[in-house]
Structure formats: C-alpha cells, structure tokens
Amino acid sequence: MDILITGILLGGTYALIAMGLNLQYGVARIMNLANGEMLVAGAFAAFWTYTAGQVSPILSILFVAPLAFAANWIIYRIILMPLIKRAKNQGQLEVDSILATFGMGFAFVGIMVATFGADYFSYDYLGDGILIIGNTFALSRIVAFAAAVVICGLLYLWLFWSRPGTAVRAVAVNPQAAGLVGINVRRVSALAFALGGSLTAVGGGLISTFLTLDASIGVLFTMKALIIVIMGGVGDVRGVIVAALILGLAETAVATLIDPGLTLAAAYLIFILVLLFRPQGLFGKPTS
Amino acid sequence: MTSREARTLVIAVILFGLAALLPLSGNGYFISIGVTIAMYVVLSTSWALFSGPTHYISLATAAFYGLGTMIVATGIETVPYVVLLVISAIAGAVMAALVGLATLRLSGVYFVIFTLGLAEMIRQLVSWLQNNLGGSRGLYVLTDLTEDHIYWELLALAGFVFLIGWWIGRSRLGFAMRIIGNDETVAAHCGINTARSKILLFMVSGMVAALVGALLAPRWTYIEPNIAFSPLLSFEVVIMALLGGTKRLWGPLVGVIPFTILLELIEANYPSQTILVLGIAFLLIVYLVPQGVVGRLEQSFAKFRKGGT
C-alpha cells in the first residue's frame, strides 16, 4: 500500500516533467537532451528562493514558469531554428538536435558547477509527515503531487478546449497537414518548445522539495523523461500520464522491495519491454 | 590492390612503425599521453565504423569499456590475462548483439536514448551484484604489464581496427551500410537485411571497445565500478570522432590528437571544467564542422579545385 501511494505520488511529479519533453519532442520535434538540465535549473531556482528569501517553492513557480518559458523560446529561436532550416530530413534534424542539446546541457552543467560548485543541495520544505491510511508520507510529496495534477489538468484543458492548444495537438499529429490548414507551424513549435521547457522547470522546482539533487543529475532525469515519453507514445498526453505513473510505481516498488540502487535498471527493463513489444508506445499509432 | 591503395598502406605502415618507437624514448609522461591517445584512437575509429555510415549515434562506448575492465578486474586473480581478453571481446560482442536486437530495428532516436543510460545502468547492476554476491567493491589488478606493454597492445589493436575498417569498406557489408545510411527503405527494397547488417557492425564496434577496456585495466591498480564506467567517456569518443570526421577511416584520428591534448590541458589547469569543454565542443561540431574537420577540408579542396581550373 505504501509502495502504491508513494509510487503514484512520484509518478505524478514525473508526469509533469515528461509532459515538458513530450511537448518538445512530440510537437516541436526536437529531441531535447538538455531537458534534465532545465529541470535542475528550475530546482536551483526553487532552492534559492526558499533558502534566501524563505519564499515557498510553490510560489516560486509564478516567476520560474515565465522565465523558463522565455529562456526556452530564446533557445528555440537562436540555437535550434538554424538547425531546423538546415536539416534536409527529420533524421538529420534529430541527430543535429541531439548534438546541439547535448552541447547546451553540458555547457549548462559546466557553468553551474563553476559558479556554484558540484555539491548536492536539498532543503527541508514541508518535510513533516502526513498520515494516510496508516502510513506516513512527506507533505512535500503530496503538495508536489497536487500541484502536478493541477498543472497537468490545466494543460489538458488548454490542449483540448482552446484554439492554440488544438493547434499544438494538430502539429503533433501531422505538421504538414497542420500547415495546410493555416496553422503557423514554426510559431506553434516555438510555443510548444517554450511551454515544454517551462513545465520541466516547474517540475524541477516541485521535485526539489523532496529529492536531493546536484548540478550533474540532469542526465538521469532526461533518461526517465525519455523513457516515459516513448512508453506513453510520443505526442500523446494521456500516454505520458499513464507511463509516468507506471514508472513511478515500478521505481518505488524496486527501491523498496529489492534495492534502491536498481531504480535505473528497473526503468531500463520497462524501456526494453516497450521497445520489444510496443515501440510506438501505449497510445501511439503502430508504425508500418 | 591499386597503386593508390598500396601507397596508403606503405604510409600507414611507416606511421605505425614510428608510433611504435615512442616507448623507447623512456619519457614516462609522453608514454602516458601516448597510451591515452592510442586508446582514444581505437575507441573513436571503431565507433565511427558503425555510427559513421548509419548515423546512429552510439553512446554505449563507456558501457563496453567498463564491461571489459570489470571482467579483467574480477578474473585477474584466477584466470590468465589472455583468456580474460578473449572473454571481454566475446562479452562485448554479445552485449552489442543484445542492444542491437532491441533497438536497431527501430529508428535512430531509440538507439541513442538507450545507449545514453546504458553505462550507468550496467554500473548500477554491477555494483548491486558485487554487494549482494559477496566480493568487495574495489578490485586490485596487479600485473607485470607496464605502460609500454599497454601502448604496444593498443597500437596493435589500432592496426587491427584500421584493417577491419578497410576490409569492411570494400566488402558487401560496407556497401550495405552506405546504402542504409542513405535511405533505409531503398536498402530494404534492394534485398538488404538492414537489421542484421547494423547489428553485425555494432558487434564489431562493441567488441573492440570492450577489448580496450580490458587492455587498459592493468593501468589502474584499483578498480571500482565508478572508475570502470566513466560517464564522460562515451561523449568524449563521439566528439573526437565527429570533430575529425567519419567519412574517412583516418578521420577520427585527426580529431583525437588535438582534443586529447586539449583535455589534458583542461584537466591540469581547470579540472572541473571538463564538462563545459565537452559542451562547447558539441556546439562547435554541430554549427561549424558538421562533417568534421576532414570533411570540411575536403569540401574546401573540392571547391578550390573547381574554382582553379
């Protein structure tokens, strides 16, 4: 039972992070391997606002989100658009964006380490336990989960009930057709990329309330986000949520029952199973 | 063999001969750098054998390398060194086959993602196995092998890799890989078993990387999974190969030498900035020299020749 709830709490937060990558890869079609670093950036921001200003990390979302949005918009325009214009096909764009985002991610880590050192950072926010069905859970995890649910819910509503949101979904399904019906694919892609980065940064802030992080841990989160996005089916929102919950549960189960040091192996096992049996993901369309 | 090929062969043999003379200098520092350079030459050239024509970026080098190192470290007390080398090579090939079967039938993105975390995952597995099956984390590797020996071994392996690369380039497999790299649908419709070709070539690459790890194990006297599975190794190899250029067999070599020297300088003066340097290198490659330095030079030569006549 304990595993179930902790797993769900973790999975919910993972969903928010993976949602960011889902928008970036599924809509803007950029394999952003610096995604984890954006998460760490959001975590750092929350850390500083809490330790320096005693401001709740939840409130820090209010300025982290727009800042991250702007930063990612700039990244898309300046770093990624030249590659998009240059690429002759999707395959080449993927290779180029992988290399470029690696470069970005590493540069970011290098700068972070140089400026603030490679130490781990964590802080105690709402660390008190809450009793639910006989087990104690950190309030911070619950609050993070709640925030993630709210944000994902808002995102879902926006994607399915608003015009720009529908345009985003259209580009995810078929960019060429979307262009033909009058959608400005470039702008929508930039919007999706910026929004995705913003979600990831917010997720980072939320995760920092209950996990210990350091400047170089971004890669691990990028991996998990990638596994979730692929498992769910690239571009599909429901898929991401389901896959994130599955991963959260699996990781928690393995950490509790077998060994906390095998969480990545557990994630990989799931990834391998997906690749072997359903590479398009749970909600994706089968490739011919 | 054409006269041009014969000329290339002679030059290669001379260069190898010269390189083999390095340990005779007696200068420990030079020999040490020589070993590092030789190591990177082998790793990046064998990396380019697969990732060059297919454009599937492999980040699994560290996983194979670590596997080779750990095999030697685990078995050195009980099994002869040469046998361990053979086991490492086979293990590398087997692991490559498994990874290949899982990912190479799909598009390149899955492959990159899978290999991204592979080294870390295997490191976790090995640590867990060590903790739970008894045996300590750290293993001692004490042999009579000196850096000189390791250098010559690596040089021999490098020669082997170049020979294999040359042979593949003239073989059906090499032709198939070039076609696959151009258009995989056409390749399939020409009768090429694309998955099998990719897996075979990946196995060669993995086998070599594992062997390098095994050969280098005696350099460390004390080995832990953290040391064996170095997270940055995969990225360094990718950068060196791409920096040099993967169209030519000797392209990666051009990237290895300057970059290794650069890394040594950074290690000596700004040790915590290695990651930043790698990041900048990636960005430089993507924006300035996507075909590598060799590719860029050849393009310029071609233009120059066209303009000149």
Next chain:
Amino acid sequence: MASDKIVLSVRGVTKQFGGLTAVDQVDFDVQEHEVVGIIGPNGSGKTTMMNLISGALKLTAGQITLQGSRISGLSAQDINRRGVSRTFQLVKMLPTLSVIENVMAGAVFGHKRRWGHDAENFAHQMLNKVGIDSLANASVSSLTYIDQKRLELARCLASEPEILLLDEWLAGLNPTELATGIELIKALRSEGRTVILVEHVMDAIRSLCDNCVVMNTGQKIAQGSPAKVLSDPEVIRAYLGDDDA
C-alpha cells in the same frame, strides 16, 4: 503475348489503417510476360496495393503468392530477394553514391546476387538499357528528373526480378520525356518482362497494358483489356470529374 504461367497471385487482399479500409478484398493474377495496369481515381488504393505486394506494408487479410509460394507477410528485403523490384512514387535516390553505385545497389543484394566487376559490368548494361550509361560516374544530384527515374529503373532491373512494379513511373514528365518513357517500357515489354504499372496516363495504359485492374475506394470494380475497361460505364463513373489525358 502472355503465357499461361501465373507469376503473381493476389487473393482477398485487404489493408486497413485503423478505421479506413484502403484495399478491400482484391483478387487478380498476373501472368508471365504480361503487363498489367492498376488504374483508378486518386485515393483508390493503387499505391497501397503496390506497397502490399512489395512488402512495404503488411496485409490485414488475404494472401499474395509469387510463383506459387507465399510472399505476403515476408519483409521487404525477403520479397525483393524472391524477385520483386519496384520504383517509388517519389523517386528515391542514394545521394552519396555515384550513379553506377546506385545501380549496383540493386545488383548486389537482390534476386540475382553479383559482386565486384561482375556487378559493375551488369550495372553498366542496365544503365545502357535505360539510356544513361554516359552518366555512369556522375553524381546523383546532377541528374534531371527523367534521368533519375531511369536510374531508379536501372536499379530495379539490376536484380533481374521476376516481376517489376512501376509506381506512377510516368508521372511528372513533360510530353517529350513521356514519349521516351513509354518507349522504354515498351522495350521492356518486348523483352518479355512481367510488369505491374500503376498509372494515370491513359495513352500509356492503352498502348502498354495487356490487362487492366481498375480500383475505386479500395475495391476492384473492373478487369480486362484496356479497351474494355475504359469503356465500362462503372469505370467512367468512378473517374467522373478526373481529367483524362
């Protein structure tokens, strides 16, 4: 002209994409030395049919056999090795290979495997057959559209296939090029090759095809000689609104 031996047999072939049935229970045979045209309005499932035969897509139901043995369900590479070669609607070149190497690609791995000088010589013969042997060492990017199409054809012929699939091979050609293209296919026909054409160009259909299969919204609506099907009221109704060539 056609012999009685059946080279390709299509039975009950169906392809569904989710809710859309692109090909619906189609049957036909192709006899040796026959040129069969698959025609029909846009969206009728013709190219899907080609994709099913060549193995680019998997069947939802039905069966396709080549010279008596089943090929449906095999991978594209296996089907090619059994003797099926095809061109693509959008010409697919191998840009970093030279023209001669593009043709050799067809000769090395396919139905009849060749290597080295043998493959190169045969590739030259194929280039000669389609009329562009003079361009053997050119780069692919320098070729005109019709020459690219000829190259693709040479690549197909290089594996000495049992059956050749031409997917709208005459599309996008100007009148001069079209005449050249039709002559080329006529030459293949008089060699005795077995061909399936998907085409829109009516002149070509009339002059090249022994037999026609007409498709509309996935189903076969008529079969027979070009003269017969093109005067069939059902067929004319299906094409209504289309520009005839």
